[in-house]
Amino acid sequence: NEAHAAQMERTFIAIKPDGVQRGLISEIISRFERKGFKLVAIKITVPSKDFAKKHYHDLKERPFFDGLCDFLSSGPVIAMVWEGEGVIKYGRKLIGATDPQKSEPGTIRGDLAVVVGRNIIHGSDGPETAQDEIKLWFKPEELTSYAINSEKWVY
Numbered sequence: 098n099e100a101h102a103a104q105m106e107r108t109f110i111a112i113k114p115d116g117v118q119r120g121l122i123s124e125i126i127s128r129f130e131r132k133g134f135k136l137v138a139i140k141i142t143v144p145s146k147d148f149a150k151k152h153y154h155d156l157k158e159r160p161f162f163d164g165l166c167d168f169l170s171s172g173p174v175i176a177m178v179w180e181g182e183g184v185i186k187y188g189r190k191l192i193g194a195t196d197p198q199k200s201e202p203g204t205i206r207g208d209l210a211v212v213v214g215r216n217i218i219h220g221s222d223g224p225e226t227a228q229d230e231i232k233l234w235f236k237p238e239e240l241t242s243y244a245i246n247s248e249k250w251v252y
């Protein structure tokens with residue numbers, strides 16, 4: 098059908114090592130899930146420092162770059178691809194401002210984080226970064242494509 102003819106918008110979301118260590122995986126996933134976005138890829142992985150540098154290549158001139166890459170590679174990360182209309186922009190809205198001191202209550206960072214260096218989650222900031230980050234973190238065969246049809250599963 099026509100709704101499935103074009104590829105739905107997708108974004109890359111990662112729960113950073115602090116979010117995993119603090120036991121916030123299910124809390125974060127449930128916020129995206131309840132909103133109505135669809136999880137199309139997920140894995141747990143410890144990125145190498147080189148991999149973290151690739152992920153954050155845009156920030157390589159920033160003073161916090163090295164510490165940020167050490168942090169991202171310090172433990173397991175939950176890497177995900179979420180799909181849905183407007184998911185890139187709205188996903189950022191669910192996440193909240195980069196600095197948890199400035200994120201609104203009700204957002205993931207506003208409710209669950211305190212400092213910018215430990216802000217528990219990453220989300221792609223635009224269509225191009227989303228595409229690049231999905232490609233960096235996932236092989237094409239790790240991405241799924243499926244329709245939600247609850248009538249088939251709920252009796």
Ligand code: RTP
Nearest residue numbers: 161165194195213214215216218219220221222
């Ligand atoms: P993210 O990419 O992680 O979703 O975060 P963002 O777009 O909201 O923020 P960005 O400016 O791209 O920064 C990426 C990550 O770098 C860390 N950061 N530390 N002043 C600092 O120490 C500082 N500023 C940024 C944060 O972990 C931020 O999420």
